[in-house]
Amino acid sequence: MSDRELLNIFWVEVAEYLEALNNMLLQIETIPDGNRHGLLREMNRVAHSMKGAARAVGIGVIETVAHYMEEVFNAGLENHLQLTPDICDTLYDGLDVIQNSAKGGESDKEMLAQVLAHLEQIIAITKVGDQKTASQTTSAVAPDGHKKSSQTVPQVSAPAPPSATPLHTATHEMRVVSASHNHAIPNSAPLEKGEAQTMMLRPSEDTIRVAVNKLDRLMAEASELLVARMHGEERQRQLNHLRRMHARWQKEWRSVRAAYIRLVRRLQDKDDEMAAELAEMFTFLELNQRNLSETMRFLGQLAQNVVQDNMHLSALAEQLQDDISAMRMIPFESIVGGFQRMVRDLARDMGKQVQLDVTSTAVELDKTVLDALKDPIMHLLRNAIDHGIEAPGDRDAAKKPIAGRIVLAVEQRGSEILVRVADDGRGIDPARVRASAVRSGIISEVDAAGLSDEEARLLIFQPGLTTSASVTAVSGRGLGMDIVRDRVENMRGRVSVQSILGRGTTITLSVPVSLTRIRCILLRVGSEEYAVPSNMVVRMEKMARTNVFTAEGRDVVLINEHPLPLTALGSLLDTPLLHSDADQDKLSVLVLRAADRQIAFEVDDLYSEQELVLKALGPEIARARYVAGAALLGSGDVIIVLDANDLVRGASGIALPKRRRLLEAPSAQHQRLRVLVVDDSITTRTLEKNILETAGFEVHVAIDGFEGWRMVNEIDLDVIVCDVEMPNMNGLELTQRIKDSPSLRDIPVILLTSLSKPEQREAGLRAGANAYLVKSQFDQGELLQTIQDVL
Template identity: 35%
Template sequence: MSGIDAFLLELFREEVASHSAALTEGLLSLERQGCTPQAIEPLMRAAHSIKGAARVLDLNAAVQIAHVMEDVLVAAGAGRVRLDAAGVDALLGAVDWLLGMSQVGDGELLAWLEQHAAEAQEWERRIGALAVEAEPLPLPQGEGRGEGDAKAVAFESPLPSPLPAPSPLVASPPAEEGSIAAPAEEPTANERSVKITADILDQLVAYASETLVETHRLEPCARSVQNLKRLQRRLSGVLAEAPPADPAAAESAQTLLLELRHALDEHSSLLDDFVSRGTYRSERLYRTVLAGRMRPFADGVAGFPRLVRDLARQLGKQVQLHIAGRATRVDRDILERLEAPLNHLLRNALDHGIETPEERLAAGKPAEALLRLEAHHRSGRLTVTVSDDGRGIDLERLRLRVVERGLAEAELAQRLSPEELYDFLFLPGFSTRDQVSDISGRGVGLDVVQTMVHACGGALRVSSAAGKGTRFQLQLPVTRSVLRVLLARIAGEVFALPLARIERAGRLACSELRSMEGHHYCRWDGDNVAVVSAAALLGRESAVPVAEELTLVFIAGGWQRYALAVDGLLGECELVVRPLDDRLGKVPNLGAMALSEQGEPLLILDVDDLLRSAAALHDGRAMARRPDEAEEAPQRRKRVLVVDDSLTVREVERKLLENDGYEVDVAVDGVEGWNALQLQRYDLVLSDVDMPRMNGIELVRRIKQDPRLQGLPVVIVSYKDRPEDRLRGLEAGADYYLTKSSFQDAGLIQAVRDLIGAADSA
C-alpha cells in the first residue's frame, strides 16, 4: 500500500484491537461502578497508546479522535467531567470507529479515510463536547490535523453510526468481572509471542498427533519381547527336565539359551526405556503444540458485555451479564464457531426471556436481571451454559405455535413433554414471536446453535422453569483435532463412539428387558428406553446377540434416548480425527475415521445419524429380541417410506397407507430418508420436496443413481403445482407427482397401488 508499511499496519491493527477491548471493558465497568482515578488510568493509557500508534502511521483522523478521548478521560479522572450513559455511548462509538478503521484492507485505507473524513470530525466534535469544561491536553508538536481538512459537520446533524464491531476473537482477554484492565506488564523473553499462520499450527498439531499415535505402536513390540522371554523360560524348563541323550548337545543348547536370555533382557530393557521416553516426549510434544491452538474462553466473549449492555438499553431492560470461566482453555476452531451461537442465545434471553423492570418488580424479583455465561471442563468435555432468571419458556404458547405451524395436531401437541416441545425451538424459521424485530422473531437463531453444536460433535440441552428462567447447556469436545472415544465391538468389528455423546455404558441382564407393543425397553433414570441393535443400524444382523447379558451403550440427543446393543466394550482412548474421503459423500451413521494405537483404521460413528436411524428402525419393527422368545416370521406386507418434514403430513399419509394395509416407516427429511433406505428394504418412497438438510429432488436423484435402489418407485407429494415444478420432479426420476393441495385419499392410495399393487399382493 502506498505510503504505509504493511507490516506496521498489521501491528497497528493488533494494537488497536487490544486497546479497544480494554477501553470497552473499562467503560462498561465505569458505567456500573462509577469513576475513580484508579479505574481511569488504564483507559487513558489505552487511548494514549492508540494515539501514538496512529501518529507513527500518520493517520491523523485516528490521532485526533484518540487525543480528545484522552482529554475526556483525564478530565473524568480529575473529577471535572461526569461520564453518564450518554457519555459512555459516545466514547464506545468512537472506539468502534477506530476499530472499524483499523480493519480496512491494506490497499483501501487511505481512500476510506478520505471518504469518512466528515465522520471522523463528527466523532471528534462529539467526544470533545464531553470535555467542554475541562482544560484540554496540549497536543504534541506535529500532531495537527494535517492537510486536506474537511469542513466540520454541524453538531446538530445525525451522528455517524459506528462500524460494526469485529469478531471478539481478535481482542485480548478482558479483566475479570468488576475490575478494570490492569496495566500491561512488559513480557519476559519467554513470554513474548510470535506470529504463526493457522495452517502451520494445524499442521504442527497433525504431526504431533501422528507422532503420538506412532509412538504408541511401539507398545505391542515391547509386549512381544516380553512374550519371547516367557517362551525362552519355558524352553529352559523343558530342556532341564528332558533326559540327557547327548550331554554335549544339551550343554550347548543351555549355553545358547543363556545367551538368548541375556540378549532378550538387554533388548527388552532398551525397548522398554525407548517406549517410555518416546511416549513421554511425544505426549509432551502433542500437549505443547495443542496448547498453541487453545485460547482462553475470554477471547471469544470479549464483545458480549457491550452487546448485552446495548441491547438491554434498547429494550428498556436492566441486565447484568456475569461471565464465569474466562480462563477456561478452548480450541481455537471451537471458540470461533461458538461466537454466533452464543450471540443468538444472549439475544434470545434478552428479548424473549428477561422481563422489563416493572414486570420483574411485580413478580417479586429485583429490577435488574441476571444473565450468566459460563464455561468449564467436566469429564473431558467443554460445557458452556447460558442461563437467565427471566420468565422461562411458555410451554402453552409454544404448544399453540406448534399447532398453528402445522407441525403437530392439537391432540398430539397436548401429549408432548416439555423436552419434546423444546426441540421445536430449533427448527429453521420457528419462532414464538408474533412480531419480527431486528433482535429476534425471525426464527433464524436457535437452529444455528443446534447446527454448530452437532457439527462439532456435541450435544445441546434445554431446561426451563416458569417464572424462574431458562438454561441452555452446550456440551462440546475440548478440541476437534483429537477425540476421546469409547471403543465398541459391533458385528465382529471395532468402532469408535465419541465419549461426549455417550450418557452411560454397561451390562444388563436380559431378564430386565421389558416388552411393550412389540418392542423391548430397559429402564434409565426412571424412563423406558428402547433397545436397538447397533449391528442392525450398520446394516448387519437385525437382532441383538443372544446372551444372558446385553452390553448397552446409551446415547441421547434432545428428547431422544436409545440403548445400543453391542458385542462388547474395549475401553476408552484418544484418536486423531481424520475426515472421510470427500468422494464417499455422506456415509450413513459414520462421521470420521482415525488410526488406532496399533495403526489400524477405525471408523468413528455419527451419533446424530445413529439417533435418527434408531428412531426409523424402531418405528418400523422391533430390533431387539430376547433369547427366549420364539421368532415367528409374519407374512410380509408391502412397505412404504414416507419422507416429509411436516409432522401433520407424515401422520396423514401414514394413516392412509396403514388403513389400506401397507407397512409404513417415516423420516423427517431427505438425509434421514436416505439413511433408512440404506438400512431397510422398501417397496415405495413417498417424499415431500422442500425439506431441510436434503430436499426431495436430491433424494430422488440419489435413489435413481444408486444401482441397488434405482428400480424403487418414488412418488413426490408437494404443495407446488406449477408445470415447471412437476417437470423438475419427474426429470429427477420420480414416478408420480401429486400435490398436497389437491390430492384426495383415494388419489394417493390409487397412485401407490398403480406402482406396487395392493399391500398384501405378491
C-alpha cells in the same frame, strides 16, 4: 524492520488497545462518578498511546478517532464532562470504526462522519466549561440507533491531531480537514488503590508473538507423535506375542528332545546307520535350538529396551502435547468484553435493562474450542435478551427487579467444558412452543399433543422454529437455537435445557476440552469395529436377555431399575449383529446420552477405553449418517468414530439435522445450487461471484433490482444475494416482490449491504429477507455459512 512488519506489530497492538478501552468503558458505566478518576486517567493514556502508534504508521482514521476520544477522556478528568450512556454509545461507535479499520475493511464513511461529528460536538461543549450544560446537552449527540433525537448536530470546529508521517505501505488513510491545534496531555500519575480494576496488559520484553497457524501446525505434528507412540505400543505387543510363541515352542521342544535322546540311545546300541543319521540330525537341531534361544534372549533384551523407549517417548509426547496445549490456552475472560458490549447494546436497543454476570472467567480454553464457542454463546445471550428477559413494565407487574439478570458460567469438569447461560426471565412456555412447531410444519398436532413438557422444550432446536410474533433484526426467522445445537454437536458436545415458566431458563453446553484428542470406547458391530466418545457414554455392561421386555411396541431394557429403549446398533448402521452360540443368552449393552435422552444400544462386543487422535474426514464421508470422524489405531487401521447425538436421534425416530461443517469441501449438492448475485458495483459483484464459484456454486449476476427480477423469473434459483441501494429497483423492492409471489416466495434472500443501522436491518427483514449482512463486517466464511443456514 520493513514497513509490513511494522504494520503487523501495530495491528496486534491496536487489538490490545481496543480490548482495554472496551472493557474499561463497560466498567465505567457501572461505577459512581466519584470513583471514575482512575479509570478515566488510564483510558486517556491508552487512547493517547493508540494515537501515537497510529501516527507512526500513518493510519489517519485511527489517529483521528483516538485523538477525539482522548479529548473526551481528558474532559472527564478535568470534571468538564460526565460520561453518560449516550456519550458512551458514541465512544463505542468510535471503537467499532477503529475495529473495522483494523480488520482491513472499507471505512463506512457515513458511520465515520457521524462518529466524528458527535465527538466534535462533545468536545466543543466541554470548552464552554459549564458542567450542567455539558451533562444535559450531550444527551442529544448519540448516534442513530441508540437515541432518537430531532436535534441537529451543529457544525463545530474541533481540534485535530497533528499530521501524521505517511507510511509507504499503509493501506488505511483518511484526510481530515479541520483546524490544527495541539493539546497537552496530563501526566499519567500512578493509579490510586481501587481506582481502576481494568488495566492494560503489555507484553514483557521476554515475550514473542507466534502466529496461530504455526501453533496449529505444531499441535498437528505433536498429535502425530501420539500416533507414533501408539504404533510403538503395537510393536511392543507384537514382540511380546513373539516371545510367548517361543516360550510355547521351548516347552514343546523339551518334551520332543527327551524322546529324541531315548530313541537315539536305543538305535546306537544296535550300531545302526539310521542311528548315526538321527544323531547328526539331533546335533543340528540342538545347535539351531541354542541359536534360536540366543536370538530370543537378545529379542527379550530388545523388547525391554522397546518398553523403556516407548515409556520415554510416551512421556515426551504427553509433555509436548501438554506444553503446546498450554500455549494455545486462552482465558475465557478474553472474550467476555465482547459479550458484555453486545448485551449492553442489544438491551438498550430493545428498551430493556439487563445485567450480565460472568463467573469462572479464570477458566482457560484451547483457542479452537474458544473460537467455536463464541457464536453459540452469542446466540444464547441474544435469545435470552429477546425471548427471556421481559420488558421493564412486564417485570414490574410480575414483581421482579426491573433489571433482568443473565448469568454466564464456565467450568471445566474432567474432560469436558460446561457453559451455562441462565436468565431470570419468562421461561419457555411448552404450549407456545408446541403451537409454533405445528404452525411451522415441524410436527403434527397429534404428535405435539403427545409430547411431555420436557420434550416440547427441545423443539426450540428445530430449524425454522420461532416463538417471536414479529420479524426483527434479532429474531423471527427461526435461525438461532438450531445453529447453537449444530455447532455444539459438531464439536462432539451436547445441549440441555431446564426452564421454569415465569422464573427463567438455563441452557447448558457441554463440549470436550480438546477437539483433536478424544477418549473413546471401542466396540464391534458385526465384523466392523467402531468408536464412541467416552463423554457420551453413560453405562456399558453385559446382561442376560431375560432383562429385555416389550413396551409400546419396542424392546426395552432395565438399567439401574429404569426402563430404557433398546435398539440394535447394527440396524442403524446397516450391519447385522453376529451372535455366537455361546452368547445367545447374553447381550452387550451400551447406553448413550444426548439431547436429554438416554438410549441403550445392543452391540456384539465392548472393548476398553482408548485415547485416539482424530483425523479429518474426506468429502465423500463428511456428511455420512451417524459419523462424527475417524481416527488411527496403533495397528495403523482407521476406525470410524460414531456421532452419539445422531445415534440417539436416529434410535428415537427424530429426523437427523443437516450437518453444518464449516471447513468441509464443497459437496455435489453445493455444485448444483444456483445463486443470483444482485449488485450495482462491478467490484462487489466480481468478489462475491469468485467466492461463490470457488465454493462450488453456479453463479448468475444482475446489475440492479430490475434485471434481478427478470432473472428470478427466468432461472430456477436456490438463493439470492442482493445489495439494497441500487438504481431502477432497490434490494428492498426486489425482496418484497419475490416474497409477494406465491411461486417465488420460498427462495431465500440474503441482503448484503453497507447499511448497518438497526432500523435499516429491520426494514430489510420486514421486506422478507432471510438474513442481513453488513459489508463493512464482510467475511466470506460468514457468507457461505449464512447460505447454508438459510437453505
